[in-house]
Amino acid sequence: MSRLAWQLGVVKAIRPETPTVKTFVLTLPNWTPHLAGQHYDLRLTAEGGYQAERSYSIASPPEQTGEIELTVEQIADGEVSGYLFEGVGVGDQLELRGPIGGYFVWRGAPAAPPLLLVGGGSGVVPLMAMLRHRQRAGLHLPTVLLFSVRTPEEVIYQAELEAMAQADPSFTLLLTYTRQAPAAWAGYHRRIDAPMLAEVLSRLPAAPDCFVCGPTGLVEAVANGLLGAGLPPETIRTERFGPTGG
């Protein structure tokens, strides 16, 4: 095996997801199939040779060959995300290497246990790769996405998630708004807590495999809550995701 090599991806499209989140579709000369949940490293190089690297979760499923989608949140004063948002357009090149990561991944066997995905903010990105893989592979294991956002304008992938839930009765989308909910919202309007997790778990026919991704506070609260609900620790996989340096 040779060193996981840097390659020059080409920006094929840029899609705004929310006011502070964009998806970059990148064509890769050496695309290899990834597992849902893996990430790529992205490297920027300045004229003087200075380099900055960040890791970004892959949002696209492995069925989408030849390219990857990275969904990036703009961090206040973020060195890399700032450049991606302001300095990069369609046709530009970006250095990438991956796919990377072998633990926070979902392979999606047909006989796999139900799936509980819990995301906070841009922590939904690797979970979206799992949902898209599940859909494209024609898997229908019972699945819930519990997605915590602050306000209605921050729901990344909203239209696609709602369409997915409409089309597939085995997939349930549950949103919780922690600050401001939409008008006439009848769903959850608070941070994720133990009673909410108990309700969500009761929607699944058996103990699920759990993937939790978001800011530290959310990940800690959800992982502890799921343990408290009696799930074995080895069925709870966590990944911290969020603005630490952007």
Added chain:
Amino acid sequence: MPGFFTNKGFQPKRSSGHKLPPGQYETTDFPVLTAGPTPRIALTQWAFELTGLVEKPMKWSWQEFNSLPQQDFNPDIHCVTKWSKFDTHWRGVSIDTLLEHVQLKPEAKFVMATSYGGYTTNLPLADLVGGKAFIGHTFEGQPLAPEHGGPARLVVPHLYFWKSAKWVQSLRFMSEDEAGFWERAGYSMYGDPWKEQRYETDDEDLAASANIRL
């Protein structure tokens, strides 16, 4: 590839006063990265062991561990997820101090650090001795928080921070290197941030390029 490709208009935003390993950026935050739920270990239940290739295994209770000679450490730490944090303040027990209590067998060359919760990570023995590593229980003057590895974690600051096992329970001495948790998942067996050994293929390539240069 440095020198061949530049991102037009990209300029560094951060000017760290410290020398950063390649690809790293400075944070003053202390991010939390774990693969699963945070284990909660009662101090009355806590014990720390040296096992494997030792003449006689050694085990300390929390009280016994805190009665060992304590030292202050002020390392810079580098996480494989790209952040570095400078001049952190820890208190704990040097691995050298712990090793005064056991006799290692001569074939002991590697160590598997094992944690409450089942996490493991492998290191060469040489990277734990000579003042290079310690078991830390106090961070910035406070008991180390559970999400950062409390009650106590291994700290090996010259390697990427996943080698600094949180919730450490034992060090097992081995004759051959074995892959730990992240190492089995494709991460470097050694993890030198200054050589940017993030992933397993970074190890092999460095070995291969060293041979070519010979």
